[in-house]
Amino acid sequence: MYTLLEAQNLVEKHIQSLSIPDTPPELYEPVRYILSLGGKRIRPALVILACDLFDGEVASALIPAVSIEVFHNFTLLHDDIMDRSERRRGSPTVHVKYNENVAILSGDVMSILASRLMNQAPGNVLNLVHDVFTKTAMQVCEGQQLDMNFEELLTVSEVEYLAMIELKTAVLIAASLKIGAILGGASQRDSEDLYEFGKNLGIAFQLQDDLLDTYGDPGVMGKNQGTDIMDNKKTFLVIHALGAASPAQKEELITWLEKKDFDPKEKIGAVIRIFDSLNIKEETELKIKDYYQKALSNLEDLNRPEERKAELYNFASFLRTRNR
Amino acid sequence: MYTLLEAQNLVEKHIQSLSIPDTPPELYEPVRYILSLGGKRIRPALVILACDLFDGEVASALIPAVSIEVFHNFTLLHDDIMDRSERRRGSPTVHVKYNENVAILSGDVMSILASRLMNQAPGNVLNLVHDVFTKTAMQVCEGQQLDMNFEELLTVSEVEYLAMIELKTAVLIAASLKIGAILGGASQRDSEDLYEFGKNLGIAFQLQDDLLDTYGDPGVMGKNQGTDIMDNKKTFLVIHALGAASPAQKEELITWLEKKDFDPKEKIGAVIRIFDSLNIKEETELKIKDYYQKALSNLEDLNRPEERKAELYNFASFLRTRNR
Numbered sequence: 001m002y003t004l005l006e007a008q009n010l011v012e013k014h015i016q017s018l019s020i021p022d023t024p025p026e027l028y029e030p031v032r033y034i035l036s037l038g039g040k041r042i043r044p045a046l047v048i049l050a051c052d053l054f055d056g057e058v059a060s061a062l063i064p065a066v067s068i069e070v071f072h073n074f075t076l077l078h079d080d081i082m083d084r085s086e087r088r089r090g091s092p093t094v095h096v097k098y099n100e101n102v103a104i105l106s107g108d109v110m111s112i113l114a115s116r117l118m119n120q121a122p123g124n125v126l127n128l129v130h131d132v133f134t135k136t137a138m139q140v141c142e143g144q145q146l147d148m149n150f151e152e153l154l155t156v157s158e159v160e161y162l163a164m165i166e167l168k169t170a171v172l173i174a175a176s177l178k179i180g181a182i183l184g185g186a187s188q189r190d191s192e193d194l195y196e197f198g199k200n201l202g203i204a205f206q207l208q209d210d211l212l213d214t215y216g217d218p219g220v221m222g223k224n225q226g227t228d229i230m231d232n233k234k235t236f237l238v239i240h241a242l243g244a245a246s247p248a249q250k251e252e253l254i255t256w257l258e259k260k261d262f263d264p265k266e267k268i269g270a271v272i273r274i275f276d277s278l279n280i281k282e283e284t285e286l287k288i289k290d291y292y293q294k295a296l297s298n299l300e301d302l303n304r305p306e307e308r309k310a311e312l313y314n315f316a317s318f319l320r321t322r323n324r
Numbered sequence: 325m326y327t328l329l330e331a332q333n334l335v336e337k338h339i340q341s342l343s344i345p346d347t348p349p350e351l352y353e354p355v356r357y358i359l360s361l362g363g364k365r366i367r368p369a370l371v372i373l374a375c376d377l378f379d380g381e382v383a384s385a386l387i388p389a390v391s392i393e394v395f396h397n398f399t400l401l402h403d404d405i406m407d408r409s410e411r412r413r414g415s416p417t418v419h420v421k422y423n424e425n426v427a428i429l430s431g432d433v434m435s436i437l438a439s440r441l442m443n444q445a446p447g448n449v450l451n452l453v454h455d456v457f458t459k460t461a462m463q464v465c466e467g468q469q470l471d472m473n474f475e476e477l478l479t480v481s482e483v484e485y486l487a488m489i490e491l492k493t494a495v496l497i498a499a500s501l502k503i504g505a506i507l508g509g510a511s512q513r514d515s516e517d518l519y520e521f522g523k524n525l526g527i528a529f530q531l532q533d534d535l536l537d538t539y540g541d542p543g544v545m546g547k548n549q550g551t552d553i554m555d556n557k558k559t560f561l562v563i564h565a566l567g568a569a570s571p572a573q574k575e576e577l578i579t580w581l582e583k584k585d586f587d588p589k590e591k592i593g594a595v596i597r598i599f600d601s602l603n604i605k606e607e608t609e610l611k612i613k614d615y616y617q618k619a620l621s622n623l624e625d626l627n628r629p630e631e632r633k634a635e636l637y638n639f640a641s642f643l644r645t646r647n648r
Contacts, residue, residue, distance in 0.1 A: 021462075027469040078432060082425040101406040101472060104428060108402060109465040111432065115439045116458035119451060126450055127443060134440035138345075141433040145351040148425060 001308070002052045004315050007045035010058075014066050015041070020113070030094045030106035031113070034073050037089040043172060044069040047180035049311050050194055053304060056184025060122050064129060064183060067117035068176050071133075074110035075140055077103060082148065111137075125182050132182070136175035143168025150234045154254065161239050162203065170202025190303055197298035197312070204291035205319050210235035211284045214272065216323060226268035232257055236287070237280050244278045292320055325632070326376045328639050331369035334382075338390050339365070344437070354418045354430035355437070358397050361413040367496060368393040371504035373635050374518055377628060380508025384446050388453060388507060391441035392500050395457075398434035399464055401427060406472065435461075449506050456506070460499035467492025474558045478578065485563050486527060494526025514627055521622035521636070528615035529643050534559040535608045538596065540647060550592035556581050560611070561604050568602045616644055 002010070015035055021028050044065035051061035079085075080093040081103050087093060095103035114137075121129040146164040150156045177198040181191035213228040214237055228235050238257070245253060253274050256267055275281065299312055326334070339359055345352050368389035375385035403409075404417040405427050411417060419427035438461075445453040470488040474480045501522040505515035537552040538561055552559050562581070569577055577598050580591055599605065623636055 021466075024466055024469045024473060026473060027466060078428055082428060102469075104402055104406060105465055105469055105472075108431075108435065109462055111435055112439075112458055112461040112465065115436075116455075116462070119454045119458060123447075123451055126454075127447055130443045130454075131440075134436055134443060137436040138433055138440070141429055141436065142345075142348055142351055145348045145426075145429055148429075149348060149350060 002048055002058065002311065004045055004049065004311055004318070007048035007052075007311075008041045010048060010062070011041045011044040011065055011069065014062050015044075015069060018066060018070075026098075026102055027106055027109055030077070030098055030102055031110050033097065034077055034088070034094055034110075035070070037091055039069075039073075039089065041069060043072055043176040046173065046176040046198065046315070047183070049315070050177045050180025050186075051184035052180075053194075053308055053312070054181060054184030054186045054190070056180075061180055061183040063117050063120040064179055065176075067114045067120075067133070068172070068179070070110055070117060071114035071137060072172060074107050074114060075144070077107040077110065079144060081107075082144070121179075121183065128182055129179050132175050132178055136171050139167045139171045143171075151232075153234075154257070155242065156234050156239055158236070158239055158243060161234065161236060165206040165236075166199065166203055169206045170199045173202035173205070174198030187303075193298050193302045197295050197302070197316075200291045200295035200298060201316055201319060204288050204295065207236050207284060207288045207291065208319070208322070210237055211281070211288070212323065214275065215281050226264075226272070229268050229271045230264050236284055237275060240283055241275055241278050241280050244280075244283075245274070249274055249277070288320075292316070325635065326372055326382065328369055328373065328635055328642065331372035331376075331635075332365045334372060334386070335365045335368040335389055335393065338386055339368075339393060342390060342394075350422070350426055351430055351433055354401070354422055354426055355434050357421065358401055358412070358418055358434075359394070361415055363393075363397075363413065365393060367396055367500040370497065370500040370522065370639070371507070373639070374501045374504025374510075375508035376504075377518075377632055377636070378505060378508030378510045378514070380504075385504055385507045387441050387444040388503055389500075391438045391444075391457070392496070392503070394434055394441060395438035395461060396496060398431050398438060399468070401431040401434065403468060405431075406468070445503075445507065453503050453506055456499050456502055460495050463491045463495045467495075475556075477558075478581070479566065480558050480563055482560070482563055482567065485558065485560060489530040489560075490523065490527055493530045494523045497526035497529070498522030511627075517622050517626045521619050521626070521640075524615045524619035524622060525640055525643060528612050528619065531560050531608060531612045531615065532643070532646070534561055535605065535612070536647065538599065539605050550588075550596070553592050553595045554588050560608055561599060564607055565599055565602050565604050568604075568607070569598070573598055573601070612644075616640065 018035070020031055047061050047065035047068055048058055052058055076088060077094050080088055081095045081100060085093050086096050091097075093103075094106065115134075118130055118133050119126070143164055143166070146160075147168055150161070150164065174195045175198070178191045178195040181194045186194070210228065213235070214226055216225065218225045238253075241253060242250060253271065256262070256271055259267065295316055296313075299309055299316070302309065342359070344355055371385050371389035371392055372382055376382055400412060401418050404412055405419045405424060409417050410420050415421075417427075418430065439458075442454055442457050443450070467488055467490070470484075471492055474485070474488065498519045499522070502515045502519040505518045510518070534552065537559070538550055540549065542549045562577075565577060566574060577595065580586070580595055583591065619640055620637075623633055623640070626633065
């Protein structure tokens with residue numbers, strides 16, 4: 001039985017030895033670059049763990065797992081262009097290091113490469129695996145579009161926000177588990193349960209991201225506190241606060257959200273004071289707990305011996321207790 | 325037996341009735357928009373003709389054919405961003421009509437949609453069809469990268485140029501035929517022959533594009549003569565001229581190519597005069613004839629009754645004699 005760490009290491013080794021063409025270098029060097037920036041390789045590791053859970057042949061899940069990671073990095077690459085982000089994992093983003101055209105085109109080729117790698121799934125499940133993969137990939141694009149739409153809107157409901165992060169973040173985590181389960185020979189019922197587990201965990205994961213950005217320990221996080229507030233991002237915290245605020249608090253919050261010129265410290269402090277008065281930290285923690293419980297219940301439903309699920313419980317708890 | 329026109333009409337009908345999600349509209353409306361701009365639907369029609377040539381079931385080739393057209397339109401959409409083109413088939417390009425982020429993301433979702441549609445190829449050839457498709461799709465990206473590289477270079481050899489247009493234009497035409505042949509049940513040998521036919525015809529097609537831009541009849545073309553010259557594009561004509569020119573002519577040509585401020589008519593006239601003195605029109609026509617002959621010879625080699633190949637001969641002759 002693979003541990004999460006063993007699965008991550010296995011995947012990392014295969015990403016490092018992935019055969020990517022050399023020419024033209026302008027096209028393929030950025031692909032190697034973004035894949036070399038690291039990351040926790042959570043999604044491909046989940047493909048491995050899910051396959052292993054059903055006693056599937058892990059070797060047959062390796063290339064599909066790498067495919068998921070290549071796809072994930074493609075979305076990061078293109079999202080960084082759209083969001084005008086300059087740093088990714090402590091290094092310059094592709095469109096900053098190279099240029100925007102190179103970033104568009106090398107992202108395009110990564111997306112196709114991901115599909116080409118997925119085509120190496122065994123023939124008997126190829127159609128099914130590819131169906132889950134392409135459906136999910138389209139949903140991730142839908143999530144990114146909704147996220148961009150929300151930037152232009154002042155009022156986004158909690159339901160809309162949760163639907164957005166489900167698409168943008170959670171479905172790829174869910175699909176990683178489902179694809180691993182299919183490769184491992186799971187029944188449709190079991191692969192669906194695992195999908196739901198991943199989806200609920202993915203939503204909890206993103207809500208925690210929102211929470212940590214504002215309430216995390218900057219020393220532990222390795223980045224400044226309150227970057228989401230500074231960037232006027234529509235996080236769960238802001239949306240929940242706008243819903244719960246008194247008219248006066250709402251007006252104050254909106255004033256801060258719309259302010260173009262501000263002292264960062266002052267703005268972050270003011271917004272956190274509003275959050276605090278509305279118990280936003282506690283409310284968000286409750287919501288996270290809610291999704292986390294749902295995920296655990298999906299895992300309990302799963303028709304496998306409890307001791308075989310240990311690594312997935314560990315994984316859930318690892319996400320739950322992370323502080324960065 | 326399908327005629328080219330019947331195949332085009334069949335494909336057009338299926339593109340019009342293609343089920344594309346509605347939400348978020350910002351993501352999917354541009355997909356519908358670019359697919360509605362028309363075009364000759366040559367590539368998907370070739371999938372149909374090739375399948376039919378081997379007595380394959382045309383119904384099973386329809387969705388893969390549409391996939392190829394969706395992919396082709398995705399490349400146009402993203403190329404237009406990279407090339408800063410403002411018009412496509414007489415209408416505003418997607419990044420002009422909407423915005424650049426929308427164009428990046430709706431292109432991304434189109435590329436995935438193409439892959440999702442290709443996944444509907446019959447199970448027994450799915451892996452093979454998907455292998456040809458993804459390999460070709462990566463090559464098209466490589467071709468676009470080389471094309472962008474050439475813009476920055478003054479000296480590009482004829483061999484390099486031909487390799488670029490093979491990747492950017494010819495391989496997708498070739499792969500359309502090969503995928504159709506595979507779907508039709510062709511032998512590997514026959515599907516390779518058909519691929520070579522498409523590749524040589526595709527190169528001839530692009531060279532003719534270069535020729536028509538400078539020497540075509542503006543009235544027939546529906547666009548101005550010499551747009552490539554004005555845009556300093558590295559066409560076959562320019563590359564051949566730089567190779568054949570005397571030192572003095574070369575200097576004059578380079579001066580024009582590097583000029584930032586110019587009177588369009590004066591520049592086009594001067595460059596055409598250099599071309600004429602070097603017989604560039606005739607040399608290009610010879611090259612086109614060369615590739616066209618190669619294509620016909622590939623078609624002759626193909627192990628099918630000559631009368632069954634009639635539509636492909638017609639297609640080749642349609643491309644050969646086009647004047648716009």
